[in-house]
Structures are given as C-alpha cells and as structure tokens.
Amino acid sequence: MSTNEWSVTFEVFRQKKGQPAHYDEFVMKVDPDEYVLDVIERIWAYTDRSLTFRHACHHSTCGACGMRINGTEKLTCITPIREVTRDGGKVRVEPLRNFPILSDLVVDMGEFYLRLDEAKFPQVATLKEACLPFERKQQVREDGNFERLVDCLECGMCISACPVALTSPEYLGPAVLAAAQHALHQFNDKSLFDYVDNQDGVWRCHSAYECTAVCPSNVDPGWRIMDLRKNLLRHQISKIFSR
Amino acid sequence: MYTSTKKPQEGTFLWLAKIIAGLVIVIILGIHFWVNHLVAPGGLLSYSDVLAYYQNPIVPIMEVFFLIFVVAHALLGLRSILLDLNPGKKLLSWINIGFILIGIIAITYGTWLVFFVVAKGSGA
Amino acid sequence: MKNEPNSINLLRWFDPRNRKLGTWAFILNRITALGLTLYLFMHLIVLGTLARGPEAYDNFIKLAKTPIILIGETLVIAAGIIHGLNGIRIALNSFGIGTRYQQQIFIGLMVVAAGCIAIFVKSMFFGH
Numbered sequence: 001m002s003t004n005e006w007s008v009t010f011e012v013f014r015q016k017k018g019q020p021a022h023y024d025e026f027v028m029k030v031d032p033d034e035y036v037l038d039v040i041e042r043i044w045a046y047t048d049r050s051l052t053f054r055h056a057c058h059h060s061t062c063g064a065c066g067m068r069i070n071g072t073e074k075l076t077c078i079t080p081i082r083e084v085t086r087d088g089g090k091v092r093v094e095p096l097r098n099f100p101i102l103s104d105l106v107v108d109m110g111e112f113y114l115r116l117d118e119a120k121f122p123q124v125a126t127l128k129e130a131c132l133p134f135e136r137k138q139q140v141r142e143d144g145n146f147e148r149l150v151d152c153l154e155c156g157m158c159i160s161a162c163p164v165a166l167t168s169p170e171y172l173g174p175a176v177l178a179a180a181q182h183a184l185h186q187f188n189d190k191s192l193f194d195y196v197d198n199q200d201g202v203w204r205c206h207s208a209y210e211c212t213a214v215c216p217s218n219v220d221p222g223w224r225i226m227d228l229r230k231n232l233l234r235h236q237i238s239k240i241f242s243r
Numbered sequence: 244m245y246t247s248t249k250k251p252q253e254g255t256f257l258w259l260a261k262i263i264a265g266l267v268i269v270i271i272l273g274i275h276f277w278v279n280h281l282v283a284p285g286g287l288l289s290y291s292d293v294l295a296y297y298q299n300p301i302v303p304i305m306e307v308f309f310l311i312f313v314v315a316h317a318l319l320g321l322r323s324i325l326l327d328l329n330p331g332k333k334l335l336s337w338i339n340i341g342f343i344l345i346g347i348i349a350i351t352y353g354t355w356l357v358f359f360v361v362a363k364g365s366g367a
Numbered sequence: 368m369k370n371e372p373n374s375i376n377l378l379r380w381f382d383p384r385n386r387k388l389g390t391w392a393f394i395l396n397r398i399t400a401l402g403l404t405l406y407l408f409m410h411l412i413v414l415g416t417l418a419r420g421p422e423a424y425d426n427f428i429k430l431a432k433t434p435i436i437l438i439g440e441t442l443v444i445a446a447g448i449i450h451g452l453n454g455i456r457i458a459l460n461s462f463g464i465g466t467r468y469q470q471q472i473f474i475g476l477m478v479v480a481a482g483c484i485a486i487f488v489k490s491m492f493f494g495h
Contacts, residue, residue: 071385134467163386163393167376168329199326203258206327206396207457209389209469222389223466230463236255262458269451288428290421317404324397328377353411359418 006032006087010043012051013094014104021101023092024048030081037065037076040093040105053105060216063153066160067105068094073157075216096160098169112156115172118195121179122186125150129186132220150182151217158211158221170200174211174221177202181224184231193235202228257319264316271309294364303357310353318342392453392473399450406443441491445484452476 008030015021026043037055044051054064058077065076069084070092085091099107128136130150158174159165165173172180177196184192196202205225212222285292297303322342330338381394416423430436456472459465465472 163380163390164327166379167327170329197254199254203254204327206393207389207460207469208393210387213387213389222469226460226466227463229461232255233259233462262454262461265451265454266458269455272447272451290417290424293417293424313407317400317407320400321404324400327380349408349411356414356418 004032006030006081006085006089008039008081008085008088009090010039011090011092012040012043012105013092014051015101016050016103032082032087033080035077036067036069036074036079036081036084036091036093039081040076051105052103061149061153063155063217066096066155066157066216068092068096068160073161073214075153075155075157078216096156098159098162098165098173099156107156109154109156112159112173112175113154115176116154116179119172119176119180120183120187120189120192121152121154121176122150122183124148125182125186129182132218132223135218152178152182152219153217155216157214157216158219161210161214163208163210164204164206168200168204171204172196172201174205174225175219177205177228178211178219178221178224181228181231184228190235193232196228197232197236202232261316261319261323264312264319267312268309268316271305271312274305275309294360297357297360298364303361306357307354310357311350314346314349314353318346388470388473392456395449396453396457399446399453402446403443403450406446437491441484441488444487445480448480448483449477452480 006029008028010026010028011023012026013021014024026047028039028042030039035058037058040051040053041055044053053067055077056062056064058065060075060078063075066073067076068074069076069079071094073096074084081091093105095101095105095107099109099112102108124130124147127146127148130148132151152175154175156175158178162171162174165171180192180196183189202225205222207222207226209222212220215221280286283292283296287293287296322338325338326335380397383390383394413427416427431440453473453476456465456469456476460469
C-alpha cells in the first residue's frame, strides 16, 4: 500500500439550475495512484453532498464518468492523480463540453443516446467486427465464434472534444457517425447512408481528429468518419452509374 | 427523428465540388504563380508587359478557368464555415442567394477584365 | 457549452489550449482560408487598375514594392502553401487514404510548407 500522500486543490465546476456557474475549491489529501473519480467521490461523501456527478462501473466500461480534467477530456475512473497534477498542485474539474449542463458535473446525454439509436449503434459484435479493421489480427481467436461488446463506451468525450460540435449542436458528432460506420459495416443497411449524407452528418467534420485523440476506448472516430466518407462516395458514384 | 429531416444543404456533391476545385487549384495556382512571375517577361510588373502576355491565347483561357475554380472553392468553403455556426433555414437560404450572386459577379467581372486586357493588347 | 450563443463559441474554434495537433491543422486551415478569401477579392479588385490605363497599374506596382505589401504577399504565399498542402491531406483522408498516419503526414507536410516558405522569403527579400 502506498504511503505517499499529496495535497491537491480541486477546482470543481458548480452550477445548479437557474444559478450562475462558479468554481468551488476543495483541498484534498490524495494518494497519487488513486483515480480522479475516487477523489471526487470523497469530496461528495465527506465535504459537499450537493455535488452531483455520474459514475457507475469504475473500470472504463460504462462511459459514465467522462469529465474535463484541466481542460482535457478524461475518463476519470482510470485517470490517476499523478497523471494530471503534482504534490501541491491544482486540478480543474469541469463537465463535458457541447452538452447541456443539468447540474454541476452532470450533462444531458439524452439527445446523444437517441441519435445513437438512430445510427443503429450495434452494442455487440463478433470478435472480428468489434474492433478496428486494422487491428483484427490481434483480436480473432481460432477456437469458436465469440462476440463481445463493441469498443464504444458512449461516454460522449469525443463530442466534447470536437471543435465543430462547439458551435453546431445539430452536428451528429463523432460517436454517432462512428456508430453509423460500425452499423453499416455489420448490417449493410443502406438507409444509414442517407442518415449521414448531409451538412450535419459526415460532411461537417473538419478533420481535427480531437475525437480520436481523447477516445479512451480505441474507437478512432476520426478514422471511422473518413471510412464512412469513402464508402459514401463509392455508394453515391455507383448510384449514378447504375440508374 | 431527432435530427433534422430537411433537405441536406451540403451533401456529397457540393462537398466533392469543393474538394475537386481545391485539388485543381493546387495545380493551376502553381502554374499561375510560376508563369506569371517567373516565366513571363518582366514578371508582369508593367502594364505593357501584361498586355503583351495576354496575347498568348492559352493565358486568358487558363486564367478564366482558374478564376471559376477559385471563386467556387472560396465561396463553398466560406459557406461551410458559416454552416458551422448553425444558421436557421431562412438565414441559410439568404446566404445561398448571396453567395451565388457574389460568385456570378466575381466571375463575370474577372472574365470581362481578362477579355478587356486581351482586346486592349491587340487593338493598341 | 451548447447553451451559449455561437458568437462566443466561434472564438473558441481558435483556442489551441488543451488541444492536440489536429486542432492546429483545423485552426491553420480555417485562418488561411479566411485570409486567402480576403486576398482573392482584394486581388480581383486591384487588378481592375489594368482597365484604367498604364499609369494606374504601374503606380500600383510601385506601391507593391513597399515593405508592408511585400510582407503581406509573403503571408499570402505562406497561407496558400499551408492551406493547399493541408487540403490535399484532408482530401486524401476523405477518400480513405492516409487516415491511420494522418498526424505524421500533417507534420511532414508542414515541414515541407516551412521549407517552401523559407525559399520564397529568401528569393523575395534577398534576391534569387
């Protein structure tokens, strides 16, 4: 057990309905190897029971605990303290961008989940299909036909990081487009092409690849959006020549 | 439907037009810059040099094509940037009309200017 | 945040803090696009001097040799090279080419751009 103890100041974003946003400071004694989410829980448990935040599995499977730590999107259940600060340092905790704020660190993911449904997000896939195509070799097992949950945790961090979603709430967003790409690949449902072929879909992306940079789960939405574009172009061009 | 069902304002083909115009521009701009300033006599730094240069029929043809592609790419690009600000349907149709007008005016003006220079050079 | 008016968020497009390399590509492309579009319309208008006779055009060329204009032209060329190379990368990505290594390709292209701009600056300010 680590006997190391750091003193870290947490600046936490607070906003309740109808009230102005502000930051509350909490000075916490932390173990540098514990996770940011653990400390946030401690703040709630022992200091301020009015702090609201989301958390569930605590092992990077559910996608509930995505937040901005020092301005960058992180999955707080797997972000150790030593990764984001030092002894005597500060940690700024803010909710995800580009989602309406419900309360403190909790954002409204409703529309996001509904869009994922529309994109026919496949939650489960065969081992081969569950990961990126250029990583298939590492994932496939010869013995038997296995399935697993696909990589996307639906955490919304990619949408928070996307500079386009900053000004365009109508933009479907990386997660939804990645889901559509995944679904197209698995189910070959051509109606998904129409779903993404518009200015709020695949053509709104400006190749910043921030989504790929913050994804905690190896989905690589940037790559998937470009793959979707490639297939969409192919589909449109073949449509012309098969009339 | 939780996303808009309005007719797409930038589908594949508008985007393709922008990208292909962009790729064409990379090539023609290179040629334009190189011939106008490094190949043309005097680097086109005097009125008479310009007039003489435009007597070669390839020049006005290339420049007009260049103009069309550049104006199209620039206006489509500007429109994309404005689309990022999520304008309403009505504002967007005004933007569309405005840009089409600007495009027509710019191309018409540029083409007129090119042929004016050609005529001046051959008449004078 | 989604609830704020877009005019504030528009400035956040150009805020590179806590962002990765890809945002630099986005910012560079957008700024060069706006600069080049401005230049395009200025260029078209200024060339109108050709229609006003030799004095008009030649006077403008004299003006074009002043340092401020030379610096402006250098910026335009730099913008054109950066925007063009980055645009090629974006076009290739959208056809599915080079997506896995797009970061490295971006860095490589910007190094090339820096080289070309340096050559241009040398020939513009220090003779061929």
